[in-house]
Amino acid sequence: MVAEVLAALNPRPGGQYADGTLGGAGHAAQMLAASSQTGRLYGCDRDGVAVEAARVRLTPEFAGRFEIRRGNYTGLADWVPLKSCDGVLLDLGVSSAQLDHAERGFSFQQEGPLDMRMDDRQRLTAADLVNGESAEQLAAIFWEFGGERDSRRLARAIVLDRAQRPFTTTKQLAELMERINPRAGKKAHPATKVFQALRIAVNDEMGSLKQGLAVAVSLLRPAGRLAVITFHSLEDRMVKEFGRERSRDYTFEGGVDVPELRKPVVPELKLVSRKAILPGETELRENPRARSAQLRVMEKI
Secondary structure, eight states: OHHHHHHHHOOOTTOEEEESOOTTSHHHHHHHHHTTTTOEEEEEESOHHHHHHHHHHHTTTTTTSEEEEESOGGGGGGTSOTTOEEEEEEEOSOOHHHHHOGGGOOOTTSOOBSOOOSSTTSSOOHHHHHHHSOHHHHHHHHHHHHOOTTHHHHHHHHHHHHTTSOOOBHHHHHHHHHHHSOOTTOSSOTTHHHHHHHHHHHTTHHHHHHHHHHHHHHHEEEEEEEEEEEOSHHHHHHHHHHHHHHHOSEEOSSSSOOGGGOEEOOOOEEESOSSOBOOOHHHHHHOGGGGGOEEEEEEEO
């Protein structure tokens, strides 16, 4: 969603921007190009391969105008000055490069190790979860992070199967999911939600997002904008609720908003668009994986 991100952040000469999920640096290159010869970009990614690919893509055209480090976007405030950025981008989820490389273990469509780590320096892998967690814990992961209705049945099947042979490959797990829950003409593969849930759990994606949204806002100057691209309802709900909470002129305690018990506060953000921005038809034709993408934009007050 490059065009939509550029329209939302409106990069300008002399502006400073942060991309917390660099990937192949597609968005980063466009932000640097749009900010002329004096704009600057800070970028990071948990994936070491992505970081090196981004450096190659941005050099030499934008040499001296960017700083890239490997790491989670939750740590951006450790090296990017607070209140220094005119725009921050978070493009969530797994990248096409990660999906397309079987050895990363993200895709059930290719044979590869059951890995799914965005940062290969961490120890926990999808195989560790599948082979080590109880049926109850696996079911909770599949339901909470994947919305899998057959979570309990699939989790029990995994526990029974691993007693005979540990799970080591993506194909092994995907075939079990299809055997237990046959596709029977359904468009989506039976392993889709299980793989999504395991990936989110392995990389603590929801924990990173909760912390990272607050970090991103702390980097923004007044009138600076935060753009977040989500790919599933769990992410989108968290981003939407964050925006609502930070744009309200009141707060309340507990889980119920009782008007009589509201306490006034100064809002930190304003919503640039009440509804999520969706990809256009041209992008969907060129990049079918963008069909589930949603962009939400907020502005620092």
